[in-house]
Amino acid sequence: MAVRIRMKMIGRKHRPCFRIVAIDSRQPRDGRVLEELGTYDPMMKNKDARVTLKPDRIKYWQSVGALASERVTVLLNKFMKKAEEAAAQAAQAPTA
Numbered sequence: 001m002a003v004r005i006r007m008k009m010i011g012r013k014h015r016p017c018f019r020i021v022a023i024d025s026r027q028p029r030d031g032r033v034l035e036e037l038g039t040y041d042p043m044m045k046n047k048d049a050r051v052t053l054k055p056d057r058i059k060y061w062q063s064v065g066a067l068a069s070e071r072v073t074v075l076l077n078k079f080m081k082k083a084e085e086a087a088a089q090a091a092q093a094p095t096a
Helices: 055-063 070-092
Strands: 003-009 018-024 035-040 051-053
Touching (some): 003 055, 051 070
Antiparallel strands (some): 003 018
């Protein structure tokens, strides 16, 4: 099974919103997913809050051979570092 990391549309007309998912490459765009890895809302005013990611799960899927689509690759390059920092801060907060 060839796994891809790509976007699944959940928005409506003139209000797009996407989930970033791990999915079998043979599934249609809005088909059955293996796991949800984040969201992308291009209509948000705050550009830093447009993307939410689960960096540990994305790294897992990439380690087992999942390939990201072109658009998702751009988003990962742009927002992965911020998501990792946020996850690290969230992990430290309960221990403090």
